[in-house]
Amino acid sequence: MIPEPSGRLVYRCLHCAGEHGIEKLLYICPDCGSVLLLVDAQFDRLKDIPGSTWQKIFDYRRMLNLPALNGIYRYHEFIGPSIPLDSVVWLGEGHTPIVEASAYLQGRAGARFFFKNDGQNPSASFKDRGMASALSYINYLLAYGYVDEILAICASTGDTSAAAALYASYLHPRVKSAVLLPHRKVTPQQLSQPLGSGAMVFEIPGVFDDCMKVVEQLSENYNVGLLNSKNAWRILGQESYSYEVAQFFEYDMKNRVIMVPVGNAGNITALMSGFLKFYETGIIDDLPMIIGVQSVHANPVYRYYLEKHPEKRRFEPVHVSPSVAQAAMIGNPVSMPRVIRLADQYDRLAGERKVFVVEVSEQEIMDWHLVANRHGHVSCTHGGECLAGMVAAVRQGLVDDSHSVVLDSTAHALKFSNFQEMYFENRFPAEYEVSPKPELINAPVLVHPADLDAVPESGKPLAGESLDRFVSRVSDEIANRLDLKKV
Numbered sequence: 001m002i003p004e005p006s007g008r009l010v011y012r013c014l015h016c017a018g019e020h021g022i023e024k025l026l027y028i029c030p031d032c033g034s035v036l037l038l039v040d041a042q043f044d045r046l047k048d049i050p051g052s053t054w055q056k057i058f059d060y061r062r063m064l065n066l067p068a069l070n071g072i073y074r075y076h077e078f079i080g081p082s083i084p085l086d087s088v089v090w091l092g093e094g095h096t097p098i099v100e101a102s103a104y105l106q107g108r109a110g111a112r113f114f115f116k117n118d119g120q121n122p123s124a125s126f127k128d129r130g131m132a133s134a135l136s137y138i139n140y141l142l143a144y145g146y147v148d149e150i151l152a153i154c155a156s157t158g159d160t161s162a163a164a165a166l167y168a169s170y171l172h173p174r175v176k177s178a179v180l181l182p183h184r185k186v187t188p189q190q191l192s193q194p195l196g197s198g199a200m201v202f203e204i205p206g207v208f209d210d211c212m213k214v215v216e217q218l219s220e221n222y223n224v225g226l227l228n229s230k231n232a233w234r235i236l237g238q239e240s241y242s243y244e245v246a247q248f249f250e251y252d253m254k255n256r257v258i259m260v261p262v263g264n265a266g267n268i269t270a271l272m273s274g275f276l277k278f279y280e281t282g283i284i285d286d287l288p289m290i291i292g293v294q295s296v297h298a299n300p301v302y303r304y305y306l307e308k309h310p311e312k313r314r315f316e317p318v319h320v321s322p323s324v325a326q327a328a329m330i331g332n333p334v335s336m337p338r339v340i341r342l343a344d345q346y347d348r349l350a351g352e353r354k355v356f357v358v359e360v361s362e363q364e365i366m367d368w369h370l371v372a373n374r375h376g377h378v379s380c381t382h383g384g385e386c387l388a389g390m391v392a393a394v395r396q397g398l399v400d401d402s403h404s405v406v407l408d409s410t411a412h413a414l415k416f417s418n419f420q421e422m423y424f425e426n427r428f429p430a431e432y433e434v435s436p437k438p439e440l441i442n443a444p445v446l447v448h449p450a451d452l453d454a455v456p457e458s459g460k461p462l463a464g465e466s467l468d469r470f471v472s473r474v475s476d477e478i479a480n481r482l483d484l485k486k487v
């Protein structure tokens, strides 16, 4: 029940299949330069335990109060079996709520669905799952003397740097962090996060893809720990999302659909990898459908899968345009080789096509994002992108009445409130291609009756008759605006 270090994690190259030990931080294959995945060379041992026993183990661990098992490492044998529990860094990530949409909203969107609120992670995005894994591994390297200190570095569309800086700061002073952001392409909230965590913050002209090039150059030539999802530890930690969904639905994944926004494609990689592992060990009997969603302004993965014949598909990076799904504004996703490999394996094991990518407009993303939050959700724009994607999938007949859908709200609404503000104030620059729908606009109403000569100010409260008059006039005005009837 309480896991001990086990298995043998190795980096495996997706191109040449070469394997490399984990005592060193690796991001690309030292032989051929391709991306890596972490695999457990002894994974098959997990199949000796029946799936129903694994279910009991996870359900039992849910009742424990052991910090190391409170987060993603509840699924230790699947997340990072080599990591001893005393190296696990848990800052409250994981086990985010899965909230069913109201009957009204489901009716309006045309399918049964839930939001999984990954914005309720500590740095307010799903990136914390991957960072908990990457920094637990770094903590392990430090504790067991493989390294003395580490400068952790990443390029980011905002949320990676927030998560990296947070988890690195917990291990300060042995871990220090630096983040590279595209200048003016992250929201003020996202910028405040790494600054608050004490990271060195560098702003670079250009878009994320340019930052990524710089950070790759740094990680290949200098002694730094790269925390982008090129780092396979990130992927491993993000697999926890799949495990949590499976456990939430009592391991019944029949007719379920998982929708996820796709940027650098690390998250969709992790989703496929996670469900595959649970399927291969008999913990789930069905592989859910997985649908990636991209904006027309950043759609390289969608374009790749437009070609129906797998042997004719060719990957072409695209130039991105401004997107309200800003954290997914990526034209050349680092994890594309992983996606191609895993989607192929996923479809083959399922015996039918189960991985799809749909495309949505910026207008649809913004409208559905606002509609979701008008009905009880705290979805970010990327959650809105998922909902818009589900509506598109219903339209295309991919999703129907037999399905229930889990939408990934990858971050908290508050991180991207500037887009809501631009919508409400009709200030979207033309290149976004978003025009506000009047019925979705909301704005505060200032109540200051013209005939009031005295109103309270900070440090200068009203009293007596002038306070009475103020309260009565303002109440009347509000009652009037709300058309209230006297009791």
Ligand SMILES: *Cc1c(COP(=O)(O)O)cnc(C)c1O
Pocket (backbone or CB within 6 Å): 125, 126, 127, 159, 160, 229, 261, 262, 263, 264, 265, 266, 267, 268, 327, 328, 380, 382, 410, 411
């Ligand atoms: C990083 C991020 C994405 C994109 O995820 P990838 O793994 O890069 O595909 C989507 N939404 C939010 C909020 C993110 O921070």
Ligand SMILES: [Zn+2]
Pocket (backbone or CB within 6 Å): 013, 014, 015, 016, 017, 018, 029, 030, 031, 032, 033, 034
């Ligand atoms: Zn290789």
